Amino acid sequence: xxxxxxxxxxxxxxSISQDGDKINVSGNFCPxxxxxxxxxxxxxxxxxxxxAPTDSESQPFLAVRTPDMxxxxxxxxILTKIxxxxxxxxxxAGTVVLENCDGEGTPVITCMDxx
Amino acid sequence: xxxxxxDVAVIGAGAAGLAAAAVTAKAGASTVVIDRDVRPGGVLNQxxxxxxxxxxxxxxxxxxEYAARMIRKATEAGAIFRIGSSVMExxxxxxxxxxxxxxxxxxxxxxxxxxxxxxxxxxxxERTRGNLATPGSRCAGIYTAGLAQRMLxxxxxxxxxxxxxxxxxxxxxIMARRLTWSGIPVKAAVEIQPKPAGLARNIAQCLEDFxxxxxxxxxxxxxxxxxxxxxxxxAPLDDPTAERVIECDTILYSVGLIPxxxxxRKAGVVLDPKTNGPVVEEGVYETTEKGIFACGNxxxxxxLADQASEEAERCAESALRSIGMR
Ligand SMILES: Cc1cc2nc3c(=O)[nH]c(=O)nc-3n(C[C@H](O)[C@H](O)[C@H](O)COP(=O)(O)OP(=O)(O)OC[C@H]3O[C@@H](n4cnc5c(N)ncnc54)[C@H](O)[C@@H]3O)c2cc1C
Ligand code: SF4
Numbered sequence: 001x002x003x004x005x006x007x008x009x010x011x012x013x014x015s016i017s018q019d020g021d022k023i024n025v026s027g028n029f030c031p032x033x034x035x036x037x038x039x040x041x042x043x044x045x046x047x048x049x050x051x052a053p054t055d056s057e058s059q060p061f062l063a064v065r066t067p068d069m070x071x072x073x074x075x076x077x078i079l080t081k082i083x084x085x086x087x088x089x090x091x092x093a094g095t096v097v098l099e100n101c102d103g104e105g106t107p108v109i110t111c112m113d114x115x
Numbered sequence: 116x117x118x119x120x121x122d123v124a125v126i127g128a129g130a131a132g133l134a135a136a137a138v139t140a141k142a143g144a145s146t147v148v149i150d151r152d153v154r155p156g157g158v159l160n161q162x163x164x165x166x167x168x169x170x171x172x173x174x175x176x177x178x179x180e181y182a183a184r185m186i187r188k189a190t191e192a193g194a195i196f197r198i199g200s201s202v203m204e205x206x207x208x209x210x211x212x213x214x215x216x217x218x219x220x221x222x223x224x225x226x227x228x229x230x231x232x233x234x235x236x237x238x239x240x241e242r243t244r245g246n247l248a249t250p251g252s253r254c255a256g257i258y259t260a261g262l263a264q265r266m267l268x269x270x271x272x273x274x275x276x277x278x279x280x281x282x283x284x285x286x287x288x289i290m291a292r293r294l295t296w297s298g299i300p301v302k303a304a305v306e307i308q309p310k311p312a313g314l315a316r317n318i319a320q321c322l323e324d325f326x327x328x329x330x331x332x333x334x335x336x337x338x339x340x341x342x343x344x345x346x347x348x349x350a351p352l353d354d355p356t357a358e359r360v361i362e363c364d365t366i367l368y369s370v371g372l373i374p375x376x377x378x379x380r381k382a383g384v385v386l387d388p389k390t391n392g393p394v395v396e397e398g399v400y401e402t403t404e405k406g407i408f409a410c411g412n413x414x415x416x417x418x419l420a421d422q423a424s425e426e427a428e429r430c431a432e433s434a435l436r437s438i439g440m441r
Contacts, residue, residue, distance in 0.1 A: 008169055009166075009314055049163050050163070060271050063177060063179045072324075079296055093179075111163065112182075
């Protein structure tokens with residue numbers, strides 16, 4: 001299987017093959033590529049970034065993210081929860097606005113100040 | 116009275132301008148950073164995706180988070196911010212070598228700022244469909260990818276209900292994921308070149324993750340629709356008869372960026388007809404106008420904010436030398 005490593009902008013083209021329990025990876029420039037390939041085969045994960053509605057007139061939407069990657073399959077549900085938020089100003093950057101969005105303890109946090 | 120004389124004036128508070136201002140202010144040069152937008156950060160504020168700062172901060176940040184760090188750096192170094200102010204004009208060098216910048220803001224009207232060195236960091240703008248002349252209807256629903264990004268991420272407005280991306284620049288790819296995650300299906304990305312323009316990681320995580328087809332070596336031959344886009348017609352370059360009609364009400368153009376140099380041109384700065392950025396001395400970043408320097412996307416388009424910031428730091432060092440502060 002061919003996969004592009006998304007860990008850094010270099011974007012190495014990984015060749016991945018499975019040999020029983022063992023996952024063989026080639027084409028990676030650095031070890032992070034191997035970790036990515038294994039993760040991608042066993043449990044693909046992504047960071048979620050989106051905007052959440054607020055009650056502010058000057059900033060009607062605010063950038064939010066999951067600080068860590070979440071299981072890909074959970075992303076649509078997480079987005080629905082984010083779009084249903086109504087953030088009330090003021091909120092500093094880095095504030096948790098959704099606790100445990102994925103059932104595994106990952107929060108959603110703000111990426112900028114809501115003044 | 117407002118202080119209006121500085122050692123260094125930086126025009127633009129994006130990744131480049133902020134990095135430059137942090138360096139000059141830290142070196143003890145009185146520094147003003149001017150931006151016409153409502154907040155500093157430049158294009159970073161609308162780039163809510165992660166992928167910034169891996170090199171510079173050794174962390175993967177979103178655009179707004181990257182901006183916040185750069186703003187803090189410049190503020191802590193002592194740079195003064197003038198936000199909501201446009202620079203309208205840069206004067207020729209006066210007898211003492213300084214230049215006068217004409218600023219306009221809603222609050223204060225027209226003001227003059229004097230500076231010994233000027234750093235241009237005005238970023239870039241997007242190429243539009245007009246630059247490309249696609250045949251077909253001139254109906255609503257056609258946007259540049261960056262404009263759609265701003266609508267969606269800053270104003271929260273959905274641009275339509277189904278989309279096709281024309282071009283494969285990074286902004287278009289990022290927007291394919293953004294639209295999909297906003298409930299707007301993206302039917303295809305169409306690129307006339309044999310290779311995608313954007314980063315491989317963006318092809319993977321913004322198209323392949325969602326099964327969005329990427330048609331390479333393929334041209335848009337027609338856009339149809341009365342008031343609003345109804346479909347686009349595409350055809351492979353090697354077989355123009357194999358046309359395919361894709362229904363959608365929104366088209367995003369992601370066909371490249373051009374340095375924003377109206378102001379520089381008016382100031383007499385000579386531009387390179389190939390890059391559309393100022394001609395600068397290699398490694399010195401000084402334009403053909405003495406005391407006017409340039410860095411970031413206004414000089415040439417950078418794929419990564421880290422590169423724009425690092426270039427800006429070198430440019431700032433050079434500006435400091437020119438005024439005897441290094
Ligand atoms: C949509 C998009 C996605 C990107 N994605 C990534 C990514 O994932 N990772 C990454 O590392 N990089 C990415 N980049 C690249 C990176 O963001 C840019 O290269 C970098 O931020 C550019 O910084 P800048 O300071 O040169 O320009 P800008 O951020 O454009 O700043 C220019 C500023 O100048 C101001 N200005 C212009 N003219 C005037 C005037 N006359 N008076 C006053 N102010 C003025 C503008 O208001 C603006 O704030 C992306 C770029 C874009 C456009
Ligand atoms: S393998 Fe290493 S160098 Fe290559 S894209 Fe992945 S992280 Fe980057």
